[in-house]
Amino acid sequence: MSGTSEGTGPAGVAVPGSTRPPVTERHDVGRSVAELRDYRAAFSAAHLAMAVVDHExxxxxxNEAFATLLGTEPVALLDQHAADLVDLASDGRTWHAYREVLRGRRSRFRCTRRLKHPDGRTLWAEVTVAPVPDSRNVMLSIADISDRRELHARLRHLQMHDPVTRLPNRTLFFERLSAALESSAYDHGSTGRIGLCYLDLDGFKAVNDTLGHRVGDRLLAAVATRLTECADSDGHTRSGGHLVARLGGDEFAILVEDSTGTEQLADLARSVLAALQQPFDLAGQRLSVSASIGVVERAVAGTSATGLMQAADTTLYWAKADGKARWTLFDPERNAHRMTRQALSSTLRPAVDRGEFALEYQPLVGMADGVTRGVEALVRWNHPQFGTLAPNRFIAIAEEDGSIVQLGRWVLRTACRQARQWQKDHPDAPPLFVSVNVAVRQVWDSDLVADVAGILAETGLAPRLLQLELTESAVMGSAGRPLQALQELSDMGVRIAIDDFGTGYSNLAYLSRLPVSVLKLDGSFVRGFQDEAHPNPADETIVQAMVELAHRLGLTVTAECVETAGQASRLRRIGCDTGQGWLYSRAVAPERIAELIVRPSAVSSIAGRA
Structure with missing residues (x-):
């Protein structure tokens, strides 16, 4: 139809010429008003505390929940600063984040605050601040998380405490220790020192094994009570009482923050030992226990948690090694020796392959004519860090870890090769025999007979020119494999010598059944001859008896540590066959020994230049 105005189509869609809004627009406006009314109702009735805050x-x-949380009416909160109501300005970081959300520079912010409830109780609140869409305002909401915090605290307590003794466990102990070291370093009011008693019970395993773990747990709980009493009676520091913790098993620790010195820690350790030595009555079981305690006290500066615990663990080990049922104070010098020993132990095996060892030789001189008969090979370790080390610094370590087998084989081969080289260089001179020390572990952990036979064949040295020295304790009472090895070596033509003879508790009659050729008198007997003006008749009588016994058994006698002409004269008169010591020469390099081969009685000149 022409000339008609535009109206609304059947679907309510605007048609050209219509002056009324579409039906859908009227519905949208109505729905928006209704939704806004619903939002306001929900906002007011919500259990979650909420407030709308402007950009300032x-x-x-x-809402009502927000007002109730703060103990007031909603209208009373209008025009107040939200930061003051929920403590958002108490620290700089929180205040800055909150202001960033207000300014539209941050989309959301959340923090935890401790608030005071109108009824007097304290509650933990999680505060969330987020922008309101299409507005310059922000929504601030508060959720009461006190129950969640309490549950978390309970779980943390369970996680940080030992269930048997109820003491702090290892995790909490190290947390507290680290915090103590950090705070003391910056707190000028502290003593700047820290102490630790680290202990474990002596023989606790036997309690578990014989009486059962239930009794063992009761004992641990009773020990924890006594330790806590000792710590409490020792006094309190600015940070509270000493921390008593169970670190695991039967290990406990007492941490002393702001310690006043070693005497305080020593007094605490003494009181702990006294308390634990009192009998325990455990459900009809009466038990007595003791403890070993490692005590460390030092300045906080330069101390780490790891370093402190290592020192405490080392000191506890010393207390046990020294006899248990005692406390031991950390000794830096003793620890340095231990660290050096550990460093030597870890580098000893590869040192042989790196060629860090060398041999020096000390002459064995005939007492009657002063002529050099042989030499003793003495090993030296040219350590890259500690310099030249004598055998007493590393032989015991090598025997403990088994590297003595590898090192001993190297010494034997090197000494035999050198003795054969001297023989080749001076074919017209009487050959020198070489004496090599052998550890008993070389007999047990390797085939010593095969090693000696192989090295003699390899170097071409005659068996009669090799002497093997074993200590008295290693030889006496030998049976089975060691005795068989000594017999086979003797049958081969190798001489066997007993070193440091007279220091043990050997049965002298047993000598007749051993394939021994030489006795080397321990230097302690020779040193008894030093006072030439007032000689001790007993010393001379003992030495003379041993020499006569050896000669009757067909053995020769070597006196060690001969340092003066007077000693040499008396030993010669008694009947000693050979002597060894600084009177003749110290241990020297192989080329110096070559002079003795050319001039066998030139030991005095070598001694003067050694």
Whole structure:
């Protein structure tokens, strides 16, 4: 139809010429008003505390829950600063984040605050601040998380405490220790020192094994009570009482923050030992226990948690090694020796392959004519860190870890090769025999007979020119494999010598059944001859008896540590066959021994230049 105006189509869609809004627009406006009314109702009735805050941080409106949380009415919160109501300005970081959300530079912010409830109780609140869409305002909401915090605290307590003794466990102990070291370093009011008693019970395993773990747990709990009493009676520091913790098993620790010195820690350790030595009555079981305690006290500066615990663990080991049922104070010098020993132990095996060892030789001189008969090979370790080390610094370590087998084989081969080289260089001179020390572990852990036979064949040295020295304790009472090895070596033509003879408790009659050729008198007997003006007749009588016994058994006698002409004269008169010591020469390099081969009685000149 022409000339008609535009109206609304059947679907309510605007048609050209219509002056009324579409039906859908009227519906949208109505729905928006209804939704807004619903939102306001939900906001007011919500259990979650909420408030709308403008861009300046002032409360525009707040719901009933928010007002109830703060103990007031919603209208009373209008125009107040939200930061003051929920303590958002108490620290710089929180205040800055909150202001960033107000300014539209941050989309959301959340923090935890401790608030005071109107009824007097304290509650933990999680505060969330987020922008309101299409507005310059922000929504601030508060959720009461006190129950969650309490549950978390309970779980943390269970996680940080030992269930048997109820003491702090290892995790909490190290947390407290680290915090103590950090805070003391910056707190000028502290003593700047820290102490630790680290202990474990002596023989606790036997309690578990014989009486059962239930009794063992009761004992641990009773020990924890006594340790706590000792710590409490020792006094309190600015940070509270000493921390008593169970680190695991039967290990406990008492941490002393702001310690006043070693005497305080020593007094505490003494009181702990005294307390634990009192009998325990455990459900009809009466038990007595003791403890070993490692005590460390030092300045906080330069101390780490790891370093402190290592020192405490080392000191506890010393207390046990020294006899248990005692406390031991950390000794830096003793620890340095231990560290050096550990460093030597870890580098000893590869040192042989790196060629860090060398041999020096000390002459064995005939007492009657002063002529050099042989030499003793003495090993030296040219350590890259500790310099030249004598055998007493590393032989015991090598025997403990088994590297003595590898080192001993190297010494034997090197000494035999050198003795054969001297023989080749001076074919017209009487050959020198070489004496090599052998550890008993070389007999047990390797085929010593095969090693000696192979090295003699390899170097071409005659068996009669090799002497093997074993200590008295290693030889006496030998049976089975060691005795068989000594017999086979003797049958081969190798001489066997007993070193440091007279220091043990050997049965002298047993000598007749051993394939021994030489006795080397321990230097302690020779040193008894030093006072030439007032000689001790007993010393001379003992030495003379041993020499006569050896000669009757067909053995020769070598006196060690001969340092003066007077000693040499008396030993010669008694009947000693050979002597060894600084009177003749110290241990020297192989080329110096070559002079003795050319001039066998030139030991005195070598001694003067050694």
């Amino acid at each position: 941080g002032v409360v525009v409106t707040a």
